[in-house]
Amino acid sequence: MANTIIGSSIVIDGEILGEEDLTIQGTVKGKITLKENLYVENSGVVEANIETQTVTISGQVTGNIAASDKVEIKSDGRMVGDIKAPRILIADGAIFKGSVDMDI
Amino acid sequence: MSEIMTVVGERSVVKGSLQGDEDLTVFGRVEGGINLTKTLIIEPSGIVLADIEVRDAIVSGVVVGNIKASNSVQITEEGRVVGDISAPRFIIVDGASFKGNVDMGGFETSSGELPVAPPRPASRSVRPASVGARAAAQAARPAPAKPEPQRPEAARPAPAKAEPAKAEPARPEPARPELAKAPSGKGASAKPAPAKPAPAKPAPARPQAPARPGGSKAQTPSAREARQPPKPPKMPAGKRKVQRR
Numbered sequence: 103m104a105n106t107i108i109g110s111s112i113v114i115d116g117e118i119l120g121e122e123d124l125t126i127q128g129t130v131k132g133k134i135t136l137k138e139n140l141y142v143e144n145s146g147v148v149e150a151n152i153e154t155q156t157v158t159i160s161g162q163v164t165g166n167i168a169a170s171d172k173v174e175i176k177s178d179g180r181m182v183g184d185i186k187a188p189r190i191l192i193a194d195g196a197i198f199k200g201s202v203d204m205d206i
Numbered sequence: 207m208s209e210i211m212t213v214v215g216e217r218s219v220v221k222g223s224l225q226g227d228e229d230l231t232v233f234g235r236v237e238g239g240i241n242l243t244k245t246l247i248i249e250p251s252g253i254v255l256a257d258i259e260v261r262d263a264i265v266s267g268v269v270v271g272n273i274k275a276s277n278s279v280q281i282t283e284e285g286r287v288v289g290d291i292s293a294p295r296f297i298i299v300d301g302a303s304f305k306g307n308v309d310m311g312g313f314e315t316s317s318g319e320l321p322v323a324p325p326r327p328a329s330r331s332v333r334p335a336s337v338g339a340r341a342a343a344q345a346a347r348p349a350p351a352k353p354e355p356q357r358p359e360a361a362r363p364a365p366a367k368a369e370p371a372k373a374e375p376a377r378p379e380p381a382r383p384e385l386a387k388a389p390s391g392k393g394a395s396a397k398p399a400p401a402k403p404a405p406a407k408p409a410p411a412r413p414q415a416p417a418r419p420g421g422s423k424a425q426t427p428s429a430r431e432a433r434q435p436p437k438p439p440k441m442p443a444g445k446r447k448v449q450r451r
Binding site: 105106107108109110111112113114115116117118119120121122123124128132 | 217222226
């Protein structure tokens with residue numbers, strides 16, 4: 103019960119801060135700041151700048167991502183924006199537009 | 207993941223507006239606004255600083271802000287609310303704390319609300335002793351039979367003040383024997399003292415009224431009222447009848 107879930111019919115316009123996993127099935131606009139993992143599920147729509155440890159995208163993300171560990175775009179994920187993370191995984195079938203910075 | 211439900215976890219903060227068509231459970235913190243067509247559950251660890259518009263709200267945590275519910279608001283024994291409540295049904299459990307105004311809509315809505323609304327403010331602010339009575343009143347609310355006798359007094363003579371409402375049950379039998387006779391008329395034919403009839407019957411069922419500390423204090427107004435009604439109170443009787451049927 104500890105983790106945060108944003109259900110598919112929920113729309114949040116604002117900011118989410120947390121120190122625990124966040125799963126998004128609905129819509130979030132604004133800003134997301136986490137110390138743990140962010141999961142954007144198939145039905146999830148995120149229009150936000152994201153700062154987390156890891157991001158796993160199966161839905162749709164528009165905005166810039168800064169991850170301290172990893173960004174993963176799954177095969178049904180769509181992402182528009184810049185990614186800054188030491189590890190970036192883009193699966194076959196994923197759609198991505200933006201720049202990548204792996205801090206090399 | 208299988209359950210379709212939105213949760214704001216204990217260590218999460220949502221700032222801004224949150225709206226949706228499903229239940230929302232808050233273990234963490236929400237600031238801004240919440241707009242749901244279903245139920246908002248605020249767990250004991252939850253803190254909500256927001257104006258809330260929902261169908262139902264169950265508060266076990268802390269809410270600072272106004273709550274507007276299309277159905278019900280319930281504050282459990284762990285719940286704390288500061289703000290105004292607007293809901294046709296409003297439930298405060300023993301142990302809950304609440305500060306704010308309550309609007310349960312027009313008195314002519316459903317019958318259940320009436321007996322509950324007036325006694326609450328008085329008992330909360332003045333006499334902790336009557337908390338139990340309040341709870342009892344609430345428990346009795348769903349059953350139409352009990353509250354019915356209470357309603358006329360609470361609603362008509364002084365909807366805003368709880369004191370007279372409480373004292374009234376005690377009033378009829380000692381002061382006016384003739385009133386006690388009228389009761390069976392139930393307002394249909396008993397125009398002489400329509401305000402009283404109903405209460406006279408249930409009076410024995412509620413002996414707690416005289417025993418209550420406030421009873422003696424409030425007796426004066428009730429006695430005064432007892433004198434007035436004989437002629438004018440026709441109108442209330444009519445209203446009451448309508449409401450009851």
